[in-house]
Amino acid sequence: MKKFVAVFCEICYTSTRKTLIAEDTFTKRTRIEEIALLIEKNGKMSLEELAKQFPDVSDMTLRRDLLELEKENKVIRVRGGAMSVLEVQKRSGEAYAQKSTINTDAKKVIAKKAVALIDDGVSLFLDGGTTALALAKELPDKPCHIFTNGLVVAEELAHKKQPEVILVGGSLIKENLSTASPYTKVFLENSNFELAIISASAFSFEQGFSCISQVESELLKFILARAKMVYMMLDTSKIGKIMPYTFASAEDIDVLITDDNFPPDVKEKFETNNIVVI
Numbered sequence: 204m205k206k207f208v209a210v211f212c213e214i215c216y217t218s219t220r221k222t223l224i225a226e227d228t229f230t231k232r233t234r235i236e237e238i239a240l241l242i243e244k245n246g247k248m249s250l251e252e253l254a255k256q257f258p259d260v261s262d263m264t265l266r267r268d269l270l271e272l273e274k275e276n277k278v279i280r281v282r283g284g285a286m287s288v289l290e291v292q293k294r295s296g297e298a299y300a301q302k303s304t305i306n307t308d309a310k311k312v313i314a315k316k317a318v319a320l321i322d323d324g325v326s327l328f329l330d331g332g333t334t335a336l337a338l339a340k341e342l343p344d345k346p347c348h349i350f351t352n353g354l355v356v357a358e359e360l361a362h363k364k365q366p367e368v369i370l371v372g373g374s375l376i377k378e379n380l381s382t383a384s385p386y387t388k389v390f391l392e393n394s395n396f397e398l399a400i401i402s403a404s405a406f407s408f409e410q411g412f413s414c415i416s417q418v419e420s421e422l423l424k425f426i427l428a429r430a431k432m433v434y435m436m437l438d439t440s441k442i443g444k445i446m447p448y449t450f451a452s453a454e455d456i457d458v459l460i461t462d463d464n465f466p467p468d469v470k471e472k473f474e475t476n477n478i479v480v481i
Contacts, residue, residue, distance in 0.1 A: 331381025
């Protein structure tokens with residue numbers, strides 16, 4: 204009889220514990236979804252404002268909730284709180300839109316050349332620059348896996364049915380509406396892609412390919428190291444320019460995709476390093 208009672212108590216304890224865990228998980232998920240809706244509705248919310256909405260939840264837990272939402276690409280964390288992705292696009296999109304109207308013919312030529320090199324079913328990484336956006340627009344609706352840190356690039360690809368698009372999270376880089384952070388590299392450690400199709404803000408043989416953001420340069424270094432092949436998109440206007448952070452040298456790429464006005468002497472230097480110039 205004692206043994207029966209002990210077994211019965213153990214079953215009751217286990218059942219109760221599972222119920223409590225399930226209820227706790229449900230409560231957490233519900234809270235996180237409510238936070239996401241609040242941030243989407245208001246555009247931005249501070250940690251203090253969220254604490255008023257959830258008085259029984261600690262600041263540490265709210266920070267973890269925001270981190271979870273950022274991992275799900277539903278918000279972008281900023282100092283003291285978080286913003287909705289749409290709000291960030293609205294605030295930063297004007298500068299990005301202006302950049303996308305510069306050298307449009309050259310970017311379109313480069314994009315068409317790059318698209319011709321993308322096979323069905325390929326897995327690739329595409330950055331968030333305006334040349335990458337041009338590529339996203341030119342890409343046919345074909346089956347492929349595309350990892351990108353570009354918000355606008357992902358939005359453009361979302362109009363197509365067949366590509367599977369994976370938007371990686373991180374801190375917002377306002378200059379090109381892309382994301383990057385140490386967490387981004389952790390996310391991509393278990394992801395595989397054959398191609399990295401990258402665009403650079405500037406290039407010189409002395410300083411290599413460079414960009415304006417240090418955190419993005421670190422991400423691009425990581426991407427280039429993982430990819431089997433690296434295609435670099437570079438229009439003529441970027442030659443001879445230098446940005447603060449170098450992420451690759453000429454020797455780090457396999458193919459250079461450029462416009463029709465590319466200087467012959469620069470092309471010859473690349474080809475001397477066994478780099479295919481298209």
